[in-house]
Amino acid sequence: MQDRLLPPAPASLLQGLEGLAAALEVVQPLRARHRAQLPGEVARLSEWLTTARDELPRDYLSRPALLSAYLYYFLPWNLFRQGRLLAGLDLQLAAGARIVDVGAGPFTFALALWLTRPDLRSVPLNYLALDRAAAALGAGRRLWEQVAAGSVWKVDGSAQPAGARALPPADLLVLANVLNEVHKPGGGDREVDTDAAARLLERWGQSLAPGGRVLVIEPGTRPASRQLVMLRGRALELGWRVAAPCPHAERCPQSGIGRQPWCHFAFETARVPGWLEDLSRRADLAKERASLSFLLLEPGSPGAAPESGTSAGAGDDMPVRVVSGTFxxxxxxxxxxxxxxxxxxxxxxxxxxxxxxPQSGDLVRVSWPADPPRDAKSGAAILRSGRLSSGTVRRARRTTRP
Ligand SMILES: C[S@@+](CC[C@H](N)C(=O)[O-])C[C@H]1O[C@@H](n2cnc3c(N)ncnc32)[C@H](O)[C@@H]1O
Structure with a gap:
């Protein structure tokens, strides 16, 4: 198991992002007029994907100008975010593993995994991208040829709307930045719809091979995180296990409801390539930090009792996941x-x-005092370093359920 959830961006990812600009010039060349319009199209699509989701055109990735905006701006930022996560996440991908990416867009997950995990490049993996936008899949396929020509991975795409038919068998089912578009399991500003979440989990469970998992990645926003927290709660009720990031199976203390914080991980963007910084600035979307929320879920075995929380009591070795930066x-x-x-x-x-x-994403173990003082602002139990195991904070060996 990995010590850290979000290790620094590996050199292979930063180099890959640097080289992506040249690959995009081949895959989706821009005429001078379209290049000049690119920042405006990026800003327009960003608004639709964040604050004005109800106005997002269904076929947005089938429109050339918006597809270009996605490829030149959203794809690299998603590669950066997903790459940071995939660098540390133990996905247990063995030779022959089947990855099914629902709402894959331009093969974002495959590209992120390829750029981030050079150790997996010689492992024959099968990746299937599903998306209703054939144009996005076409761009993904061409990009894959540029970035990973001659790879031993078997990479394919299939244009189909989610839910049209049963999901293909998978060892890893991926849904990245799609939950809001493909399914609406509740949360956000809507009423929480736990029935929809249960149907979703059942559908996912049917496609998973024994030992298979589902990785759901969303932006690190309050509404997206609320959706994941609701999904997590339903999954636990139905006997699923949360392999990451949660260090326990109790109620989530970061539900994003009311004034509660929301579960997300943020990191600095200082090392993204200049071309991406430049485009982001021209679209008025310059950022110093990027963030994400995610869940790695495993179905329970049939008939198994729902997962119960940890039973750590006072003085126990209590796992704690660091969920903020240092202040x-x-x-x-x-x-x-x-x-x-x-x-x-x-x-x-x-x-x-x-x-x-300890950094955001690290797992530390603490000795829990009988009656810890509380932070007036957040209500959090205050634990001083004397209470952290080994005298100082030490990173635990496991990031999954203890
Ligand atoms: C925000 S993009 C995310 C793409 C990619 N996963 C990423 O992280 O960059 C959402 C994708 O979901 C696809 N999509 C939305 N609704 C869908 C549906 N009902 N069936 C299949 N694909 C859908 C869109 O075409 C788009 O490619």
């Missing part, structure tokens, strides 16, 4: 929030100026 506190201390079976935790240590301490 300064008064009197030379610093903190970061963590998620535990006993709710939100504020991990505090002294800023000695030399060690970074």
């Amino acid at each position: 300064a506190l008064p009197a030379g201390e610093r903190g970061r929030y963590g998620c535990s079976a006993r709710g939100l935790v504020l991990l505090v240590d002294r800023n000695d100026g030399t060690t970074a301490g």
Whole structure:
């Protein structure tokens, strides 16, 4: 199991993103007029994909100008986000594993995995991209030829609307940035629809091979995270297991409901290539941080009881997932929030100026005091570094359920 969920972007990913501009020039060349219009199209599509989702045209990736906007802006940013996650996530992909990517767009997940995990390049994997937009799949196929020519992976695409037929058998089912478009299991500003989530889980479970998993990745926004939290709750009720990121199977303390924080992971974007920074700036979408929410789910065995939470009591070795960046506190201390079976935790240590301490996504183990003080702002239990195992924060060996 990986020590960290979000290790720094590997060199192969940064190099791949640098080279993507040239590959896109081949796959989706732009005339001078279209190049000049690109930032405006990116801004328009960004609004549709975020704040004005109800206006998003159904066939947006079949329209050349919007497909170009997606390929030149959204694809590289999604590669960066997904790459950060895939660098550390233990996906257990063995030779012959079948990855089915629902709402795949231009093969984003395959490209992210290829760029991020050079160790998997010699492992024969099967990747099937499903999407209703044939134009996006076509662009993905051409891009794959540019980026991973001669690869041993078997990569294919099939144009079909989600839900039209049963999902093909899969060892890893991927849904990245599509839950809102393909399915509407509730959450966000809508009423939570747990029935839709149950139907979705049943459909996914039917396609999974024994030991198979579902990876759902969404933007790190409050509405998207709320949807995932609702899906997680239903999955646990139905006997599924959350392999990541949760360190427990209790109620989520970051539901995003009301004033509660929402579960997401954010990271710096300082190392993205200049061409992408430049386009982002011209579209008025420059960003210093990128974020995502995700769930890696495993179906329970038939007839198994629903997963129960951890039973860690006072003084136990309690796993805590760090879910925020580090921030300064008064009197030379610093903190970061963590998620535990006993709710939100504020991990505090002294800023000695030399060690970074645990980072967003890390799993640490803490010794739980009998009656910890509470943070007035968040209600989180305050745990000082003396309470972290080994005297200082140490990264745990497992990132999945203890
Ligand atoms: C925001 S894009 C995400 C693409 C890719 N997964 C990524 O992360 O970059 C959403 C994709 O879902 C596809 N899509 C939306 N609704 C769909 C449906 N009902 N059936 C199949 N594909 C759908 C769109 O065509 C689009 O390619």
